[in-house]
Every structure is written in structure tokens, then in C-alpha cells.
Amino acid sequence: MEDASRHQVEAQCPGLLVASVLAIVLTALPLQHVLLAQTVNSFWCHVARSLSSIPALLWQDHQTSCVDILRALPSLKCWFTHLPLGSIKLQLDSQLGTIDDLNVLGVHDAGHLLHALSLCLPDGANEAALSSVLKLCPKIRHLEISDYDLVGGTETTGIFLRYLPCCLKSLRLRLFPFIDDPVFETCVSTASQLQILELEGLDTITDAGIMSLC
Secondary structure (H helix, E strand, O other), X not given: OHHHHHHHHHHHXXXXXXXXXXXXXHOOOOHHHHHHHOOOOHHHHHHHHOOOOOHHHOXXXXXXXXXXXXXXXXXXXHHOOOOOOOOEEEEOOOOOOOOHHHHHHHHHHHHHHEEEEEEEOOOOOOHHHHHHHHHOOOOOOEEEEEOOOOXXXXXXXXXXXXXXXXXXXXXXXXXXXXXXXXXXXXXXXXXXXXXEEEEEOOOOOOHHHHHOOO
């Protein structure tokens, strides 16, 4: 009985070793190659979908655009069930038609996978839509939002800041001239773990607003 169990374990060891080596290799590849690995055979598919870390999701390669990753979020959630929450970084500067695209393309189904988001708001961005997006991304640690509105007529007052994740560590805001002290203070109290704050072009923030950080 014991001999049979020992032989069974020994027979499994080569397969486990191959799986371990293959997993290490896959974690060093661009996302596109990791996805292709699933199509080789059932063994490769099992190893790929058992990954608990895909570093390519945290650094942007030249073969996969962030918009493509955004579209793939629901599939990534379905396929890679061992990925921890907050495993993906997206840098979407000037890559969206409207802010609603964030929701439509995948955040609605898998926003909890996002670790970091850098976003340049499209012209005429809907602030309510941005608020909805933040509600769906509770695991974001690093957030950067810029508002280069060349059309004008849309005053982003900072309502979206009320929905910052409580686990947010760093926040960078650029060119939001209509965000005032009360909204700014709400932002600080909402993101209770905030450690880094960078502001550029927030001209209505006064010394009192800055002191609210203390």
C-alpha cells in the first residue's frame, strides 16, 4: 500500500516539475503569449490558468494595448481565477472615445482586478460616469486622472472624488480648476490610506485645503 502510494507520487513529480518550470516561463512573457499558451494543449492551458501572478498585467508591453486589456477584463476574470484582486495596471491616456467606454469595455464585470489606473478624460467627459467607474474598482492603489478638455463647457467639480477607494495609496490630479476646498477635503477623508498626493492645475485649492491633509 505504502509502496503503491510512493510510486504514484514519484510518477507525478516529473509532471509537477514541468508545470512549475512552465509557470515560471509564462510569468516572464507578454500577455499575448500567455493567452496563446492556453491553446497549445490541455496541460499548457491548465498551467496558464493556474497562475496566481501575471506580471505582464502590471507593465505595458508594445504588443498589447491597454484598451485591449480593458476589453479582455471579463475573460481574464473567467480564465485566470487564481489572480488576486488588484492585479492589473491600465494606462489609458487619450485611448478612450468616452468615459463610458471604461464601463462598457470591461470594468463593469471585472473592475476589482484593477491595481492602478491612469486616465486622461476625453473631451466632454461625464463626471457621473467616472464616479460609476470608481465605484466598480474598489482595489485600486494608484490613480492618476488628467482633464485636458479642449472643448470646454464641462466643469468637472470633483464629485467623483467621493468614490475613491479607501485602500488608495497614491493620487495624482491634473488640470481640474473647479475642484474646491470642501470637495478636496472629502477626497482626503474618503481615501484614508492615501500616502502620496500630487496636484497640478487645481488653482482653487487654498492653503486651508492643503492643511486638511495634516
